[in-house]
Amino acid sequence: MAICVAVIDKDSAPLLIECALSSSNADERKAEQLRLHFFVHCALDIVDEKLNPAASSLTSATRSTELRELYLGALIANEDYKAFGYATNTRVKFVLVVGAGNNVFKDQDVRAIFKRLHSAYCDAIANPFHAPGEFLASRALIDTARDVLVKS
Amino acid sequence: MSAVELLLPERLSQTAESLGSADNLAKSSVKITWCGSQRAFEICCAPLKSAFVESTVPWRKKGNQFPTHISLPLTFVPFDSQLLISTQPAHADRNKLDCALCHLYFIDCLDVEEYRSSVRSDVVEWFASMRDAGCADWLIIVDSSRARDNKTRAPLIERLKSDFAKYLAKLIEIESGSAGSVKMPALIRSLKEMLVFALDSLIVSCEDALQADKERFKELDWDFLSYVKSQLALSDLYRSLGLRDQVLAQCDEIEALLSVLISDFGLREEKPKWLQKMLKTDSMRCPSVLRRMRNGKEEEKEAEMSLLDFRLMLLSSQLVALLDLYSARSRAQPSANTSRSLHIYFCGLILQYTHKCLTSITDELASLQIQWDRPERNCWTALFSLEVFHLCKALCDPAQVDSAKAYTCRLWIEMCKAVNDLGDTCGLVPGTNRSEEQRLVTNKLTNWLDASADAAEDKTDDALPAAKLRHLLGSQEAFGHLMQKMHESAMAVLKHFSWKRHARLLGNQLANFLVKSDRLEGALPYYSKLLNSLAKEGWSTAYVQALESVVTHFDAQPDVYAKELIDYAACLAVDSSSAELRRTSADKFIRLVAVKHSGASIRLEHRRVPANPFVVLPKLVVEPVVAIPDQPIDCRLTLISRFPIDIEHVRLRLCWRSHSASTTQLKDRLTQRRTTLPRFDCGHEAEAARFSCVTGVNRLLAPRASDAVVVQECPGVFVVQTENESTIAPGENNLVLRGRADEVGGYYPDHLDVIIGSITFVVDIESDLRALPFRVRTEPPSVAFAPLVDEPLGGVAQSFSLDICSGTDAIEESSKLTIRGVEGSALIEFETENVWSNQLVVDMPPLKPREKHSLKVNLCCLLESLVDGNAFKAKLKVDWLDRSWTFDYLFNPIIYLKATSSLLEDKVLLEVEVIRSHGEGTVNPIEATLLESHDSSESPSVPSKLMNADLDPIVPNSRHNLVWFLSRPHKANANPAAPREYRLELRYTVGDSGSKREYRYCDRLLLYEEKADYELCCQISSQQPQAVLCRADTPCDLVVSLRSLRFERTVETVLISLDADASLWIIEDRQKLLPVKESGLGQVAFSIVPKAVGYLPYPSIALRKCQQKLAGEKLEEFGGQMRCFVRTQGKQVHVLSPLPKTTAELKKGASHLIHSK
Known part of the structure; x- marks a missing residue:
């Protein structure tokens, strides 16, 4: 099961973070939420690295392949979580966090989840009343994110 | 000096070369058995070994396109039938890799007699063993030097050939000299060929067997460890052949297979036996990778091992193979440049392999739910990372390996986390009391390190990381020192690789450790950096939650963190999830802002996180909308306070910014902040064949108040503010701000300063409000002159309205206003007290600013001479105060x-x-x-x-x-x-x-009174016989009679032309020529058809000259019109209705209608 879904704008500010917290105690939930937020926040280091590879470290062919691919693959893992990344052409990032021992997710499953989130995000920002850069309050997007957390 | 260097000696004596050297590797070589003459064997042994060591042999492995060159180090062992590679089913389970590839029999006889008596029976028996095993890889080597000396060589050779007549190719004769020299090129050649053939067969056979074994992986009783041992044995053979790449590939293959099997079986309820055995033990016998690398073969002999041990054994095998490869390549490429790139390359590979191992262990611990003892795990992680860095340091600094930065960073992060957890678990935080339980845990870990690695007694460098770690577990001071140094080193490396967020999070971890160590002053900068980072990137939830846990630490240094304390208190008072914390933070905020700070007042400028506690609703009303300089301006706004309590003594200051900045300072700021930054970043990336248009979100939202400090002092800005201090209650507050604008221009509200004691909150204004129209301007005197009706008429008096406005300046003296018509346009008369004149003079009294004066003006636009019906233009000019206004109007003639x-x-x-x-x-x-x-x-x-x-x-x-x-x-x-x-x-x-x-x-x-040339008279008569009156639709004759009125009559031809309304008359020929006779008379008839009934006017008649055509001239149709007097002009003719149609005509018409349908 996915634990956290985050939509991050091009300036690395969160637009939406939905977490599936396992604890029942309020303090523990808070601590777990903070851990997840920090984990997603730190995962952006790897996202930035993948989106802005050093010129010397990649050949032009590799770079163009990297740029064309929106799915960034596995980002980072620790003993509790592992994160997958996806970045749109406008540098909006999606991060999916699953448990460290979760081997259910295959690559194609994660890609499908990201495509679904991307589509919901596009619908959300098509709302003319949405100001770019503001937190996403789209009910449809939030429902999609929660659906990913529950069903995946 | 980094933390790793603290733990490691300055000089790494145990280098990677030593770990990967031949001495450290399993001794493996090509086994050959010998039998027969001891003397002949001793003569051949050394030359054969040296011949194979000095040269390589081309070998094309099955499935490979190109041959590789392998070395064949030989080992001679006495013949044993157990070393035969048997094709017999009874010997199929024998490990072929332990068998000999070739078998030699040495014969050294003086003559045939000696051969028959002492050798023949032995060689026949040896040959029978070969034959029984189905082995063809044998040679009989005959040293004929003694027989040659005895002149008995020929019979001896003949006898041997006769005995082994079917295998003459396997009989090799050598000649040894008296000084121990031996000539045996044929032997070497034949042995090489035989060995290559045998090796090929052996490897193919082994690989097939391994493949067959691997395909049984789904069986629950399949033994994975046995398979791995076979693989490793094969890899030893590869290593002995010099195929080091192949060795590493074998190890990688095992590692990949293990990952796949665990991924597959981990999810199943029923697990294979080998996996169950691995999961039974949840500990690691030896945590040291370096130790395992040295003692790898001993590990492999273990019948059972845990998954952790197996992973580490596999990693050690990979690293050994890697270092072996490195040693071989570094020997082959000794130049400095190549060596450096080789170091970096292999260092990256070591980091990659170790990172993979660490990740796999972490994943498998989680997925298989292995409960590994937490302190032991942390201890192992710390030791593992230290050893990896130790190994890497032998090659190069890992920070230089850009290609492996992710692995380096991950290792640093894991190491710091493990050491930090160890500090808590073992009570190693300086200044804290260690509990008995913590001492027990520490002793257990120390013993684990001692027992597994013999670190205390081992004098090699391999043991140093373990020994150092063991030492640290016993001292709080050393641990505290290490902890800080390690985190600082880790942060430096992470920042070097642009993992800044991770670095700040490690800083937070270090800060927590420092707080526990009672070193608060060292911790606060790390907390502050993390909070600033979260705020800068807009992570509001994380910011607030992190703040809640650390805010109390900042109270220790109120002077250093005065601004932060106020900001944090305001943030928690507004956004904390705890109501109690909100209230206490609000009280704290009130206390803090009441303190007079020595420096300048603190400004908390607008940013997304933490959110501003005040919000201006988009309901700003300003009066007047258009003001004049120095006029009082009132602004009514609604301010929302998100504080949970009333905030007293608040002053508000709303800054308005000019649309057109006039000062250089303002321009500079605008240039930096807005003008040069595009709203969108558009670009085409040719390599990706992509066009992207990226919104500059921050620029759209424009949190611009940061430049307000300078701007509000600029001339292009004016301020309205509250007159007295107010109390801001939670929720909406309606407030009035007053001020005056000095400069002319258009303004928009820029930001609101909420001043509470020594602090100023800069509240951004909604972007919608920036479109609020507000202008300060000066107006000159103005005159408006407009008719009171929509369309003024000429030829009759009309009323106009004259509106005069003094503008924004007062007119202190009386003045005269004059209205007159402009020359060249229609004449206009003005009425002044019933007297009409061509101008109007109005005496204007002194006027106040913006005073208006209106009066009614009567004027009459005179009609033009014989005007046509179109409107005509009249132009008016008003002169007043040395200014002129001109007005244009269109008058319609009455x-x-x-x-x-x-x-x-x-x-x-x-x-x-x-x-x-x-x-x-x-x-x-x-x-x-x-x-x-x-x-x-x-x-x-x-x-x-x-x-x-x-x-x-x-x-x-x-x-x-x-x-x-x-x-x-x-x-x-x-x-x-x-x-x-x-x-x-x-x-x-x-x-x-x-x-x-x-x-x-x-x-x-x-x-003009000119006489007419002719008199015309017309008469219309019906063309119907005997008819007098005309009927409609019946042709009539129009007879025009002409009579000359000239005194001198001339003969000429004139043109009579008719014209009539087409609805009344149809005229067949409109013009006809009429010759005038000498009598001055003439007559012509036209055929016309009346189309209406009643009294119709006669068609109009005109008379024109008829031009005479001259040679070379183009003849125009008509000449000039001639003056004539039409006597019957205005006369009418009575036209009757058409005659009724006859019955036949009616029928014809009906039939026509029917047919037409």
């Missing part, structure tokens, strides 16, 4: 006139048609006179006789004719061609008959 004259012999009639077209109201003619103008010396003019003296009112949209009878000139010397001038005067009133205002229209008429 009446217009058309004059025609009729002459016949001595009589002249002048007909003036008065057309009432525009506007409403009746025009009442009072008198119409026509006087002939002439010199005043002569007798006074006599008015012409008006034929219709009774003048009727002319209602709108009607015409009225005035007809004068004019007398003919009676003077003998008067020129008949000269025009006669008349003066027409029409007096009239407009509107009701009781209207007192009388208008007079005067005009001059020039009348």
